[in-house]
Amino acid sequence: MFDAMVDPTAGPANHARATVLAARKPDLRGSRVGLLANVKRNAEQFLDEVGALLRQEHGAADVVRRKKMSITDPVPPDILADLVASCDVVVVGVGDCGSCSASAVADGLALEAAGIPAVVVTTDAFSVTADAMAKLQGSPGYHYVRTAHPVAPLGAEELHERAVAALPEIVATLTGPAKAPGPSVGADPAQETLTGPRRDGG
């Protein structure tokens, strides 16, 4: 009935394709872990806690720290290339604002597209914008790890506790068999492809 109406959302930029997640190894032993921090307060400290735990408890060999200075823009190409060249997996975070949470999701997808398993950590106050970014990028349902908002005012001990609490889901997201693209019975194919490995396997 309204076929003659032009869709104002349609356009060449609208056909973002779903990102196929990078292949995962079953564990993190011997892996080089990239930590991609933003400039929000406590982001680097939180990721450092995660990095230390991954080495102590999961046998990660080393961490590579990188920081991006824009809270909005995607990870710069040189930092992305550097992480791809020097890391086996990358932890991205902490998304604790409107722009940077969405941006962190975009960075996670960029790393996956480059073949590097990644996990994004954002706070729960910004789930909606993180989800919206995943959808905009053609990857609705992209799985990321949530921690409570806010992160900025936490002290060192609280940050450590947050990292400990998030660790199992971070590890599960970075490991395990990546789901094969393609439809499965009773599930939205896009969701199925993009949700990624989870601790519960589903």
Place this chain on the structure above:
Amino acid sequence: MTVADVAASQASLDYARAAIEHAYDQGWTDGLPVVPVTRPMVEEFLAQTPRPADEVIAAVPHLSRECTVEQAAVNAALAGCRPEYFPVVLAAWEALGRDRAVTGGGWQSTSGPAPLIVVNGPIRHQLGINCTGGVLGPGFRANATIARAIGLVVRNVFGIQPQELEQATQGIPGRWTLCVGENEEESPWEPLATEVGLPAGTDAVSATLLRTCEFVDNRHTQNPEELLADFADTIARTGAAIVPYSSAGLVLGVEHAQMLAANGFAKRDVQQWLYDRCVRSHEDLARVGKSLDGRTGPGIDEYGLHMLPSPEQLLIVVAGARNAAMSMVVRPFGFAGWSRSAVPIKRANKQQAPGPSVGADQDQRS
């Protein structure tokens, strides 16, 4: 009219209503009804500009989003623009693209800023862009729909929608309504576009993002420095400072502008006077929890903080009616300042005379 004619007319209007509801159902609107857009309408808009339909006119790289001339045309039509407004919309996009706050994620900001679009040149009168009474308010199709066309691209093309990728904490009133013509005829000074470097008489658009407008009503004095001191009190209020930054501009009413000019103030004198005096002391800032904590930098001295980044960053536009001595302090968003530039409006060589285009014979365009 026969009964059958009435019935046919009723059916057409019912269909129009259903089409508007369809647009709502699709999530294409900003909350107000939109105009259903057809392919021939889009062609009418595209005929108004020399720019190719597939040219990218704005982008949000971090969202992997771009807007082409054609997508902007669709959304301008949707917003209720007439086709001849479209070159103004395109120039507004180019002007916004020069604003670091726009390219730095401003559309998603928690502050929910509004684009202020300022039009100079004879095109104001050709298109009916209001520059006098009620210039910031409703009632003028060109002003209302050119600004709305920007907002619909942000929503529909960039996919930045409230409570999703747009994270405005409260937003501001009139976010997609601020398109004004400068009242060049009654301004005592050169138009904004001329001030920032374009030849006099150029049709041009300047733009920046605003966080708000605050009125200064001063029908009390004929002393220019008393008036400027009244502006300074609003400009320098602490709530607008995100220490160590603040910003301001003036949409000056005609009476204020003329009084200042009659007393020998050029625009740059107004800018310098306000830059020098819009300073808050360290004590004032500390009292509201915005202490500089020993920080140093541009605009910070032993007394306190300059609330304008520089004299020339004080945007001055003259607009409104010459019927009362009131003005607006406006608040450019972002720390990088506004671009201090104006974009010439480029129209297609073969101008269609402004006139009714809805329902025009489609063959005329081919």
